Amino acid sequence: MSGFSITGWGVSVPEYIVSSKELARRFDVDEDWIISRCGIRERRAVSPGQTTASLAVEAGRAALERAGLNGVDIAHLIVATATPEQPSPATSAFVHHELGIAGSAHDVNSECAGFIYGLVSAMALMVLDPRPVLLIGSDTHTLTTDPDDRDLSILVGDGAGAVVLTPPSDGGRVRAWDLGADGSCTGSLKVPAGGSRMPATEETVRQGLHNAQINGNEIYLNAVRYTVRTVRKTLETAGVDPSEVKHVIPHQANIRIIDSILNHTGLRQESLVTNLERYGNTASASVPIALAEALDEGRIEEGDMVLFAGFGAGMTWGSILLEWEGRTP
Numbered sequence: 001m002s003g004f005s006i007t008g009w010g011v012s013v014p015e016y017i018v019s020s021k022e023l024a025r026r027f028d029v030d031e032d033w034i035i036s037r038c039g040i041r042e043r044r045a046v047s048p049g050q051t052t053a054s055l056a057v058e059a060g061r062a063a064l065e066r067a068g069l070n071g072v073d074i075a076h077l078i079v080a081t082a083t084p085e086q087p088s089p090a091t092s093a094f095v096h097h098e099l100g101i102a103g104s105a106h107d108v109n110s111e112c113a114g115f116i117y118g119l120v121s122a123m124a125l126m127v128l129d130p131r132p133v134l135l136i137g138s139d140t141h142t143l144t145t146d147p148d149d150r151d152l153s154i155l156v157g158d159g160a161g162a163v164v165l166t167p168p169s170d171g172g173r174v175r176a177w178d179l180g181a182d183g184s185c186t187g188s189l190k191v192p193a194g195g196s197r198m199p200a201t202e203e204t205v206r207q208g209l210h211n212a213q214i215n216g217n218e219i220y221l222n223a224v225r226y227t228v229r230t231v232r233k234t235l236e237t238a239g240v241d242p243s244e245v246k247h248v249i250p251h252q253a254n255i256r257i258i259d260s261i262l263n264h265t266g267l268r269q270e271s272l273v274t275n276l277e278r279y280g281n282t283a284s285a286s287v288p289i290a291l292a293e294a295l296d297e298g299r300i301e302e303g304d305m306v307l308f309a310g311f312g313a314g315m316t317w318g319s320i321l322l323e324w325e326g327r328t329p
Contacts, residue, residue, distance in 0.1 A: 009066060010058070013282075040154065040280045043158075044282075055158065060077075071100030078105075110318075151214055180316070181315065189212065194210050227311045231319050245268070245307045273299070275289065
């Protein structure tokens with residue numbers, strides 16, 4: 001077996017909306033400047049009491065219900081997140097308990113590429129144990145963003161997306177995949193304090209070192225470079241021409257990055273699945289949220305070529321080409 005079917009999906013996004021008009025007032029810029037710069041008109045932010053795990057639980061529960069399964073049917077739970085519930089234990093432990101998962105649980109932190117890494121990890125697990133896997137991407141980056149940081153505040157949003165993966169009726173549905181990392185780029189997007197390199201102190205809090213820091217130009221260049229590389233490699237391995245890809249579901253980071261990736265790979269603009277303008281960059285949740293909405297809209301049909309691609313801090317990147325065999329509404 002070298003693939004999977006997606007038989008359930010679910011989404012959880014906070015109700016609170018942060019509009020670009022509101023941010024334009026905060027940072028004394030024009031709303032159109034924000035929209036033209038990143039393609040985002042509004043994004044969601046958690047309210048008090050909402051957490052990475054609580055969003056993951058809601059999305060996971062919806063995915064299980066759509067798949068007609070319960071927690072006891074799940075052999076493995078994977079939660080992709082870079083904004084964990086707390087340093088220890090893993091966020092997946094909290095989700096595991098709330099959903100009554102019978103099997104194992106672990107986190108994946110590959111930042112915004114986490115869901116892609118999770119898909120490949122789930123596929124590998126199912127080779128050894130062909131039972132259902134629940135994969136959830138959940139992030140709350142508004143909680144790690146300095147509200148006075150314009151560059152990050154206009155981008156980030158909170159949310160969770162989940163999928164239930166089951167063995168396909170016949171193998172080979174994953175046509176190709178690719179994962180990669182470049183650890184020399186750890187400084188381009190980081191939260192410096194709170195780990196063993198820089199433990200939390202009064203001084204780290206006072207200096208704002210628990211907030212995310214970004215080098216925007218470096219992220220942009222590397223995001224395009226590495227995502228183009230992984231997409232080309234996956235399509236070449238699969239022997240598939242870009243024109244044959246029916247749906248492209250990229251990490252919803254920035255519309256300029258997405259457009260540049262399409263231009264450099266020959267992927268068709270009409271194949272793009274994006275909800276960036278409504279949710280912003282929801283990190284590990286962005287791909288599964290976009291996938292779920294595409295499925296709810298009836299855009300994806302049996303036999304369609306669906307390409308997932310993403311990149312994240314670190315840098316990390318990945319892509320996977322799936323010949324669709326799963327439930328549709």
